[in-house]
Amino acid sequence: MVESSKVSIPLKRLAAAGALALAMTALPASASLGGDAASIQADQVHMQGTRTMRAAGSYTVHEIQGENGTKVREYISADGKVFALAWNGPWFPDMKQILGTYFDQYSRASQTQRTTRIRRGPVMINEPGLIVQIGGHMRAFAGRAYVPEMLPAGVGAESIQ
């Protein structure tokens, strides 16, 4: 994974550009996983964050550092779709914001107990078309989410970090 470029995008300038993009294309205010790259801007505004971008072969990774210290990395394919997310930091990101249209599926799956005995450990959601994994403990959480069918050719789940 070679970093070919690293760009820092300040929030203020982005907020203006994002507003323009929203006005032009009527993007949903919150759509991240599975959405268009422009939805990242909505996330950045929502998180009051700063954003850096790096290219990694067939995709790019946009990392938003939220005001509360939690970092969210959004993986964008060559055709401009968010195919995966990863995050870590002291607090959870707004799952509804970053999962977008996948939030309802995630929410349903996370309320399904699949064992006879309760499990207190990492969240492991393994649904058709959606993987979500969250672990850690108070003040140090990490997680990732991806749509297996959307992973670019040659990109494995181990790249989503």
Added chain:
Amino acid sequence: MTIFNKVFIAAVGVACAFSIACGGGSSPAKANVIVQTGQNVAPIVVNAGPAASLSGSQAFSYANGAFASVTVCVPGTSTCQTIDGVLVDTGSSGLRILSSALTNVSLPQQNTAGGNPVAECLTFLGSYTWGPVQTADVQIAGEKASAVPIQVLSDTAFPVPTACSSSAPGPSADTLATLGANGILGVGPFAQDCGNASACVTTGSAGLYYQCISGSCTSTGEPLAQQVVNPVALFSTDNNGAIIELPAVSSSAVSVNGSLVFGIGTQSNNALGSATVYGMDSNTFSFTTEYNGSPYAGSFIDSGSNGYFFLDSGTAGLPNCTDSTGTPTGFYCPTSPKTFSATNEGTNGTSGAVSFTIANADTLFANSSDNAFSQLGGPSIMGTPSSSNPDFFDWGLPFFYGRNIYTSIENTTAPGGATPYWAY
């Protein structure tokens, strides 16, 4: 495999250079001594927990939950209630009690400087807790803390804000049927649950604290002294940490009795002794577990996790258990028990080898009367070490069987080195 064995042996050699406790290395060579008496000693029990007595389909038996009794009093009075079945959790800090369990005391509500009631949203893995912050005098064994902010768990005292429920990975755990306990006694390595970051104290962007005006709650900053706090940190003595002492469990047991001992090196019954101190990162409260030559830098010891959660099915060579639809349940189901070796490394330079065994969770659970399982495990989130998102070994309650495990609290003084640390 040959290479791995060499690494393992070398790691043990390193451990011995630092520690006088490494003779056994893995499974404790001799039974750990469990303190039974003292004003700083609270009995704990691993059993089915209080949800087992619920009626009908709501009843369930907890697996690998260590429970204690906690007494809460209206501050400055002798109006008290003892709550049993409170889960002892070294992975969080602060006392949380079900509203439905507080039947005999009415605790005062904490308000903001502006006079508005304060509530809290706390995200756990797979669930969240919501409810008002109230104040109590807390007594556990012979230890007392005055005017302790605690969280009272209730979905109805104040309506759950969307911002709380939408960030959470799962449903609220504010009833006995959803929490499986009457409360959580968080005795983790941090003093407060949120801390002194501006996201906690000033802006409220951490999303933990809310002020409620006319029945509508919005996030707010919460001064450090008002935050829900590890009650041990407010004890007048023995306030630098706690020790969980549980006997070894060979495979499964119906119940296991042990002790929660307060203080480290403050009494004759809580000396560090020959335990090795593993310093932890004071920001992430994690240390490194090295496995097969790779570091897992987000690792932690957590009595509130009910298994060993580590690697993934492929890396561990352990099949996932699956439900009737073929979906992984989050536990491992090997055809026969498999033993692993790893090395824990403290930030203070200590290291020590650990070995543990994972058995088939479906087989373990087949005996519905058992509640303690020393060989229960499941996958972690990534299975591979990573620089940007450190993966972890989650050393859950099975790791505590047969070990006395010390959790020191940040910003305190304790023997053995800088806090916070774990020692065992």
